[in-house]
Amino acid sequence: MSHDNRREFMRKMGATGAAIGGVSIAGCSSETGDGEGGGGGGGGGEGTTATAEKNVESDLPEERKMDTMEHVSNTERYYAARYQANRLVDKRLREDLGIPAETQPIEFTVVTERESSGDFDMVTYNWTANNGEPDSVVVDRFHKDGSTNYGGYNNERVNELAMAQRVEQDPDTRQEQVKEIQDIVGEERPEQQYLYNLNTFAMNTERFDEETMVNAGTGIRNIWHYTQVEPLNDEGKTIVTNNWDPSDQLNILHANGVGPSRNYVPGSFMHDFLVRPDPDLQPAAWAAKDWEWQDETTIDFTLEEGMKFHDGEDVTAQDVKFSYDLILETEPPAYLNSVVQIVESVETTGELSLTFNLQDPYVPFILITAATTPILPEHYWTQLIEDNGGTDQPWQINISNDQPIIGSGPFQWGEWDQGSRFELPAFKDHPFAAPNIDKRIQRPLSTRDAEMQAMINGDYDQLDYWFGDLQLLKDTAAEQDHLTHVESLGDGRQATWHNTQRPPGDDVAVRQAVNAVVRDIQPVIINELYDGFGQEAHSPINPSMTFWHNEDATSFDGGVPQATEILKDAGYVWDDNGDIYYPEGKTGR
The missing domain is CATH 3.10.105 (Dipeptide-binding Protein; domain 3)
Known part of the structure; x- marks a missing residue:
């Protein structure tokens, strides 16, 4: 549906209460309910609006009227x-x-x-x-x-x-x-x-080699793409992209720092994990070069050599142990299901080796726990906690330009102008995932039209997110020689x-x-x-x-008739105006 047609569709729906069942769009069924609708992909259109007979009563008590x-x-x-x-x-x-x-x-x-x-x-x-x-x-x-x-x-x-x-x-x-x-x-x-x-994205392939793009479950918004895509010229050394909202919480221990992708994407790019999912969502060695299960609750990891944090300090097994111990001791809500309820203890067995002891067998450990728990530098987070009054809630520490993230990931903290711009310079000293580009900049704009124009003008290099007209993005990419359209089911x-x-x-x-x-x-x-x-x-x-x-x-899958029968069978009734009331004995909030 085009931009104009969608607006017309909404106009016909109307804030004034015009019945949508009376609108016929692109051969769709009308209020006669001719279309199959529902499950199995039948009728299309507005669906079946034929109704079953409702139980209508008079003088119903107001307290039973549905909220x-x-x-x-x-x-x-x-x-x-x-x-x-x-x-x-x-x-x-x-x-x-x-x-x-x-x-x-x-x-x-x-x-x-x-x-x-x-x-x-x-x-x-x-x-x-x-x-x-x-x-x-x-x-x-x-x-x-x-x-x-x-x-x-x-x-x-x-x-x-x-x-x-x-x-x-x-x-x-x-x-x-x-x-x-x-x-x-x-x-x-x-x-x-x-x-x-189906998620849609776009990239400026006059600046980047299309053959090196990595399209995964999250489209081109993934660490494999950002580290492997190759620039074709100087303009391609920086990727400027959008964000569906400005990042507002970059403490990766906070629930809002690991939930919404507007926060988790930059956070995960600045940290390393023992394992990462590959583009096909299979576990791939990352900070851990290998691992081995000793039994159902014991697993050994060996770290890659030569890893550094962004401040130059070595990444060691002790840092990994510290990261998990901190979560186990303070119990951040975001990690209750993946770490606190899973891991019994972590032991270092060498400078670059360690053993995890689990409370019980946990089959998703590799893709959930090992692939989503960040490796934190012990020396830095110990100081952060001390500077914040020895807090026992480290997820509440305010990450900012004054207290930035120091991780070991392929990108590092640059400058964060909250609400308008976040720069992530490439960490060129990363031993196995140093990006080919020099910098990633996320710069959210206030409207989808502005984002589209930024792609056309070359102010954006790629769209990490697209919440606008999907067909319009595909058509625009086809019309613009420098743009390539990317799709992913995810x-x-x-x-x-x-x-x-x-x-x-x-x-x-x-x-x-x-x-x-x-x-x-x-x-x-x-x-x-x-x-x-x-x-x-x-x-x-x-x-x-x-x-x-x-x-x-x-x-x-039975549409309105089935919905009406379900409600009738549960004791719901309607008044003469068609408003629904709770069953006897039930009132609202």
């Missing part, structure tokens, strides 16, 4: 397609089911703050599996103590399976466990997937999460009904709002993770 369902969203200017998808879903919930869903567009930094504090009913954004490892989905998102389970979802069987798959040594048995979790989560619907989105999904700890999202029937509506209008979301750059989605694990994806996970 406004606050759908926390990014703004339209920030990411138009996602914002418009949220509005479409909420409009359908209001008009077809009487559920008072309201899109609340706010700045994205506020979105994350509200989610982490539980101040939402629904919240929507893109989320990926950590290094392609399903543990980061099934535990972090759906275990009752998961680090990103902000909606408070709690299912006893899921909790049991999530912990069981962590220790299961047999891949086929672990696969069955992960697939069962997807089925339960599909049935109970704490998460609604909009689509598995391992994520655009999804909505429910707050399951308060009404109405605490009722599984409401979440199932929402899923029936979302599944019904997925073809519109994908084809009309995302210009076809995506696939229909029904599970939190992307089909790119072939071994783990459950293609038969439960979803509700």
Whole structure:
């Protein structure tokens, strides 16, 4: 859909309440419900808007009337397609089911703050599996103590399976466990997937050798690309790129420093890890040149020789031990699931060798723990902690130009003008991953139009993120001789999460009904709002993770009629105006 057509689509949706079912777009079904819609990729268009008969009652008590369902969203200017998808879903919930869903567009930094504090009913954004490892989905998102389970979802069987798959040594048995979790989560619907989105990027290939670009799960926003891409001229010695928001937390021990990619990308570029996932999400030796399991809970690592921190000090096994010990002793919330609950102790066995003792067998250790825990310089962080009053919460230390990051990664701290610019000079003394470029500069702009123009003008060298019109970016790259368009399916999904700890999202029937509506209008979301750059989605694990994806996970594909029946069976009723009321005995917030 073109920029103008999308605006027309939104105009027809209208803030004035015009029924979207009456809009016919590109041959899509109208309110007669001729399209198949929903699961399996049938009807397209606005989905099936035919309705089942509702239970209508009079003189219903006000306290049973459903509360406004606050759908926390990014703004339209920030990411138009996602914002418009949220509005479409909420409009359908209001008009077809009487559920008072309201899109609340706010700045994205506020979105994350509200989610982490539980101040939402629904919240929507893109989320990926950590290094392609399903543990980061099934535990972090759906275990009752998961680090990103902000909606408070709690299912006893899921909790049991999530912990069981962590220790299961047999891949086929672990696969069955992960697939069962997807089925339960599909049935109970704490998460609604909009689509598995195809990510798009662009690069100025007049300045960089296209043959040396590395396209991975995160597109060209990865350490392999940034260290291996070769400049063709002096202009190519610096990569200037965008950022989906200004970096605002660069302490890599802080949850906000490892969660949003606006912060984690620069942080991970400045630090080294024992292991990194390669472009195919397989574990690749990094700071550790090799490792060997002694038994199910004991693993030995040997470090690369010649590694230096950015201040010139040697990287040793003691620094690795210090990094893990600091996390074990202070328990940063961001590392509870990956280190604190996993590692029993770390012992140095030589200047460049060490042994990890685990509390229990933990199959994802290499891709989750070893590949996501940064190596911190003991001499520097000891001083940082001392300078900050001996804090026992090192993740609260303010990283800034006065207290910068010192790591050993391929890029180092340059100058951070928070909100407008962050320079990362290449660390040319890195023994095995010294970048071919001299510097990376991230410079966020306020609009997608400005980012596009910066690519056309040569002010940007590549787009690490693109939240604008997907087809427009592809067309523009085709029209501009110096630009190359890049696509990547990745391992994520655009999804909505429910707050399951308060009404109405605490009722599984409401979440199932929402899923029936979302599944019904997925073809519109994908084809009309995302210009076809995506696939229909029904599970939190992307089909790119072939071994783990459950293609038969439960979803509700019957559209509005099924949603209505689900709510009726749960005791919901409607008044003469079509507004929905809780079952007898249940009231709102």
